[in-house]
Amino acid sequence: MDTIVDNEWVGDHLDGVHLVDVRDAWEYEGIGHLPGAVNVPFDSFRSEEDGEGGMLPGAAAFAELVGSVGIENGDEIVAYDDMHGVFAARFLVTCELYGHSRESLHLLDGDYSSWSREQEVSRSAPEISSVEYEASFVEDGPLVDLTAVESAMDDPESILVDTREEWEFEEGHIPGAIQLDWLELVNQEERGLKPETEIRSLLEARDITPDRRIVLYCNTARRISHTYTVLRHLGYEHLAFYEGSLTEWEREGGSLTQ
Incomplete structure (x- = not known):
């Protein structure tokens, strides 16, 4: 499966992937989001001091964050933002650095604005059940x-x-x-x-x-x-x-x- 997927592909797979919107909560709630998407704001998976390197949040914090929106280790993820994918790509790389299979990580080609021009949007947050997510920093990663x-x-x-x-x-x-x-x-x-x-x-x-x-x-x-x-x-x-x-x-x- 491609690393970067288009609107049509996502529209055909809405029931089989976890959509992750990394915009601020006010944008997710007020402007709208892709149907079924959960909100994981960009600043929530960054830290200047707590992570293993760079701006990483730390394995325990990341596991709690991702599990709280119902994502499990084997899930297919499609992330998006409203800035050509640059913030969403960071979420995907963070997932990879904490052990999520990179073959299961996908970036929406375009962003929310691109999607909203052609496809349905939602202002209703999906029902979420938290799950246990296991994360550990990949020492020999990229x-x-x-x-x-x-x-x-x-x-x-x-x-x-x-x-x-x-x-x-x-x-x-x-x-x-x-x-x-x-x-x-x-x-x-x-x-x-x-x-x-x-x-x-x-x-x-x-x-x-x-x-x-x-x-x-x-x-x-x-x-x-x-x-x-x-x-x-x-x-x-x-x-x-x-x-x-x-x-x-x-x-x-x-x-x-x-």
Whole structure:
């Protein structure tokens, strides 16, 4: 099953997946949501101090949160937001980092606005029964540390990809990194991804190819997560990401280049 699924697919599978809306509660309740979707606001699965790395919330907190909306470990999940999927992608990556099978994790191609133009929406919250969810941080998962970034810098089979905007990249970046703004992958007018052929051409032009190990970094986890999800959808298998800030990078002795 595809990592990124469209409106038609979701409409045909409403009874077989758990839809997760990561917008704020007031948007979910007041503006409307996909029928049957549960609300897991973006800020509820982030923490600056309690998690195992980056902005992760901690395994116990995440297990309680996900179980409280009725999601079990083997469930198929489709997440969405109203910002081209960048916040929803972070939820999916968090699920993966805590052991949910990534083959069961899907991003809606587009967002709530895209869905609401064509499909039915709801303002009624579904009935929810909490369940036990087991979560543990995957030590050998795609989240890597400074050492892995340093190794990638010296590895001709690897490539560092900076998912920030061009002006941020120009102010300073890890030496050898390639800049790829996550929004370059999105058709902002239609809300979803650009055609696959266009995305692949963009990536190949920057030598971001499936045969190389891709190490992503940024200063926001959601932008990394979106690019990671798109690359996974395209069949890239050798993916990792670093969530430390460039301030941390410099503090640990790393240099930046302009």
